[in-house]
Amino acid sequence: MKLSNRINELPYSAIRKLTPYANAAKAAGKKVYHLNIGAPDVETPQEFFDAINNLDMDVLGYAPTPGTQGLLEAMADYYKSKNIPLEAEDIIVTAGGSEALLFVLLAITDPGDEVLTCEPYYANYFTYFNETGTNIVTFPTVVENDFHLPEREVIESKITDKTRCILLSNPGNPTGAVYTKEEVYMIADIAKKHDLYILADEVYREFIFDGADYISFGSVEGIDDRMVILDSISKRYSACGARIGCVASRNKDLIAAVAKLATGRLAVPTLEMVGAEALYRMDEQYFKDVNEEYQKRRDCIYELLTNIEGVTTSKTAGAFYSIADLPVEDADDFCKWLLEEFEVDGETLMMAPAAGFYEHSEDYKSQVRIAFVLNCESLKKAMHILDEGLKAYNAR
Ligand SMILES: Cc1ncc(COP(=O)(O)O)c(C=O)c1O
Structure with a gap:
């Protein structure tokens, strides 16, 4: 059956387009660090669940x-x-x-x-x-x-x-x-x-x-x-x-x-x-604590990225994303390769190729977007995989 031109013209989201490759990697037993999507690992405040649990409602x-x-x-x-x-x-x-x-x-x-x-x-x-x-x-x-x-x-x-x-x-x-x-x-x-x-x-x-x-x-x-x-x-x-x-x-x-x-x-x-x-209704302290955690992660990812040879990035001032320019011609292919063919001790990582965030995508094929939504320990492991992955990919 025919689908609309509207849907046929819609590209897959840059954030999720490599999901089938990540699923295959997981099915093959690999652990995947998800730095492709802004889904934080920070705990949702208990207040959210308590309010629902304490609700007295019949219908x-x-x-x-x-x-x-x-x-x-x-x-x-x-x-x-x-x-x-x-x-x-x-x-x-x-x-x-x-x-x-x-x-x-x-x-x-x-x-x-x-x-x-x-x-x-x-x-x-x-x-x-x-x-x-x-x-x-x-x-x-x-x-x-x-x-x-x-x-x-x-x-x-x-x-x-x-x-x-x-x-x-x-x-x-x-x-x-x-x-x-x-x-x-x-x-x-x-x-x-x-x-x-x-x-x-x-x-x-x-x-x-x-x-x-x-x-x-x-x-x-x-x-x-x-x-x-x-x-x-x-x-x-x-x-x-x-x-x-x-x-x-x-x-x-x-x-x-x-x-x-x-x-x-x-x-x-x-x-x-x-x-x-x-x-x-939570007080301001919540934001202070969470902000501190993200700033720690930002410092962590900035240092880790700038220590990888050939990678350039800027110091994120807000939100929890970094754009990194990688020493590869096609970050899309590299991200796919990381999921399909690469691992360090049974682990790999998923990033979002940044071209999908640009209207003039051809000019930005070497960039990725990294969401620093995982704790520093996980970020360290993920950036080690990136470092080793870049060396192996470029030596092929
Ligand atoms: C800039 C920006 N706006 C809006 C959204 C939408 O988020 P949600 O629909 O989960 O509120 C996101 C989600 O990542 C975002 O990054």
């Missing part, structure tokens, strides 16, 4: 479409504590940040409209551009500049009468960049001048290293009508499986539009919202 019914009032209020309190003025009615709970992006794109674009973002960008965005029929337009960010934004003129030169929004993940996936106050205000100013929405993907908001300042688009004044936060508990609370996120905006019409779309899927899971509410 597991549909929750309200925008989310339970308790969760919406807990989210609003969290935002206020981060200097982001939002009320419960400015928020719609979604199935992760992923559904948040889909709903917002459906609400603000028509097929053929353009979404402006930086290159490299989070590879899964592409799925939603494809689903909504929007076209991606990128401006470059480069490792030599730690993936900070280019000059204003470079960004503005990409805006056409079809551009509807600027979408940025900050801190960045896959780059680990954290934008400065000047960069955030520059984007806000460009958006005002060209009448664009700002889709601020801030799912890694809590992961900022070296005590750097973090400016959320939600705390910038004068952009109430165009600022949209895409958010999620997946990374913040190491709760990827809960599938809880949100759209938050002070633009009432936009929130009403997203609510209208959300009625089509009725509600997100009730139990996970109960657990998520307890997470949002």
Whole structure:
């Protein structure tokens, strides 16, 4: 039977495309270190499970479409504590940040409209551009500049009468960049001048290293009508499986539009919202502890990577990803080879070839994205495998 052109044109996700090879490696008895995907090994706080266990409920019914009032209020309190003025009615709970992006794109674009973002960008965005029929337009960010934004003129030169929004993940996936106050205000100013929405993907908001300042688009004044936060508990609370996120905006019409779309899927899971509410009620110390752990991992991976001959990388400022340039021609082939043909003491590793995060992928074939979501002990073993693997691959 025929499948749609839409699905036939959709490439496999760079993050998961090597999964069949990883599965085969595991079936053959190898242990695989998963550095391909941002699924942290940090424990989900017990508060999440306790809240669900202590629930007294006879019928597991549909929750309200925008989310339970308790969760919406807990989210609003969290935002206020981060200097982001939002009320419960400015928020719609979604199935992760992923559904948040889909709903917002459906609400603000028509097929053929353009979404402006930086290159490299989070590879899964592409799925939603494809689903909504929007076209991606990128401006470059480069490792030599730690993936900070280019000059204003470079960004503005990409805006056409079809551009509807600027979408940025900050801190960045896959780059680990954290934008400065000047960069955030520059984007806000460009958006005002060209009448664009700002889709601020801030799912890694809590992961900022070296005590750097973090400016959320939600705390910038004068952009109430165009600022949209895409958010999620997946990374913040190491709760990827809960599938809880949100759209938050002070633009009432936009929130009403997203609510209208959300009625089509009725509600997100009730139990996970109960657990998520307890997470949002945890105190600030939780973020401090988790941040410390990720900074340790960042230091670890940076040192390990820079000690491997021929590998270049930049020091990740936020989130938990590093882009590394490897001394190979085709990182896709190398990553596949690691899974299929290589092992050190019965262990190998899986990374995401970074070309899938670029619009101009041909120019970046030697890069990989590494998610430092495992503890330092595991990272050390994984980087040893990478080091030995590079030597063996290049000696073939
Ligand atoms: C930048 C970014 N945005 C959004 C998401 C979506 O996450 P989820 O749907 O689990 O909330 C991810 C997941 O990796 C991400 O890295």
